[in-house]
Amino acid sequence: MRDRRCFQCVALLLPLLIAVLSGGCARQPPNSGTGNQSLSGKKIRVTLTFATTVNPLYLYYFVINMADNKGNPEPGGPGEQNAPGPIAVFTPISGQPYVSNGFATSSSPGVNGFSDFVLFSSPINQYKGNQQASGYSLYHVPSTADSNDRTKFQPNGGPLNPVVPGDPTQPSSAVLQFDIDMSQLVFDSMGNTLDATQTITDAKAIRFLQVNVIATNLAPTNPQQFVSKQVDSLGDTQTQTGQTSYLTIDLSQIGKTYQNSDYNGQNIFEPTDHSDVVGAANPDAALDLRNWSIQVIQQ
Numbered sequence: 253m254r255d256r257r258c259f260q261c262v263a264l265l266l267p268l269l270i271a272v273l274s275g276g277c278a279r280q281p282p283n284s285g286t287g288n289q290s291l292s293g294k295k296i297r298v299t300l301t302f303a304t305t306v307n308p309l310y311l312y313y314f315v316i317n318m319a320d321n322k323g324n325p326e327p328g329g330p331g332e333q334n335a336p337g338p339i340a341v342f343t344p345i346s347g348q349p350y351v352s353n354g355f356a357t358s359s360s361p362g363v364n365g366f367s368d369f370v371l372f373s374s375p376i377n378q379y380k381g382n383q384q385a386s387g388y389s390l391y392h393v394p395s396t397a398d399s400n401d402r403t404k405f406q407p408n409g410g411p412l413n414p415v416v417p418g419d420p421t422q423p424s425s426a427v428l429q430f431d432i433d434m435s436q437l438v439f440d441s442m443g444n445t446l447d448a449t450q451t452i453t454d455a456k457a458i459r460f461l462q463v464n465v466i467a468t469n470l471a472p473t474n475p476q477q478f479v480s481k482q483v484d485s486l487g488d489t490q491t492q493t494g495q496t497s498y499l500t501i502d503l504s505q506i507g508k509t510y511q512n513s514d515y516n517g518q519n520i521f522e523p524t525d526h527s528d529v530v531g532a533a534n535p536d537a538a539l540d541l542r543n544w545s546i547q548v549i550q551q
């Protein structure tokens with residue numbers, strides 16, 4: 253059974269790798285002009301390591317919230333250190349309210365859970381707009397929209413420098429890595445891009461982001477239908493189900509690397525010695541986040 257699954261992963265991953273090598277790359281950040289001349293110069297590099305080969309049939313989210321301390325989306329603002337963050341949602345329970353996007357909500361009820369997210373999955377058009385050939389896609393939620401409404405997600409190209417998992421026999425097959433320039437997160441309240449000068453100015457002003465990693469086999473939307481859904485997110489998901497376990501990043505800390513090993517004993521620490529995937533008696537190791545790092549880079 254394991255050999256068969258590995259063969260399936262090879263078949264699924266190779267088309268993604270071929271697409272990247274043949275030039276299927278993500279578009280540059282909004283209003284970036286030619287090349288990298290108009291990038292803000294401030295970005296983060298995200299590296300996520302799972303227990304085994306990433307399965308592109310699953311959904312791997314890196315979720316971002318840029319908001320004020322009351323959870324209100326903040327176009328053009330710096331974000332706030334004490335803003336609420338995105339948290340994972342789990343299996344629907346019949347008869348109880350369920351967020352319609354099926355994967356994430358806010359740690360503070362009644363406000364948006366996130367403003368942007370990266371999704372790695374096979375290009376199956378999970379949301380409106382075409383996913384990138386690499387399998388990585390970037391989406392934005394306008395501040396006037398509800399992040400629980402998946403129909404409001406705006407396709408925004410993809411992250412920069414995406415690394416596609418390769419040969420399942422190699423350790424790199426369990427790693428997702430990409431960069432996000434802060435100019436990729438800048439829009440007006442309606443989700444429209446700004447001119448290059450304003451985009452860069454606003455991007456450089458961004459200071460705080462709340463982020464989470466959510467790996468799941470399914471993003472259900474029907475609150476009346478029970479489904480078998482497996483989930484892992486930042487922190488020990490088995491002991492912290494429903495609790496906040498997001499990370500706040502301070503982008504003024506140029507060169508700083510936020511990494512899992514620095515949070516041992518804290519709510520955000522991701523266990524590296526066992527599977528904390530919830531939702532199944534035999535959790536899938538392809539969803540088991542084991543290590544992570546987020547580097548703040550100034551170019």
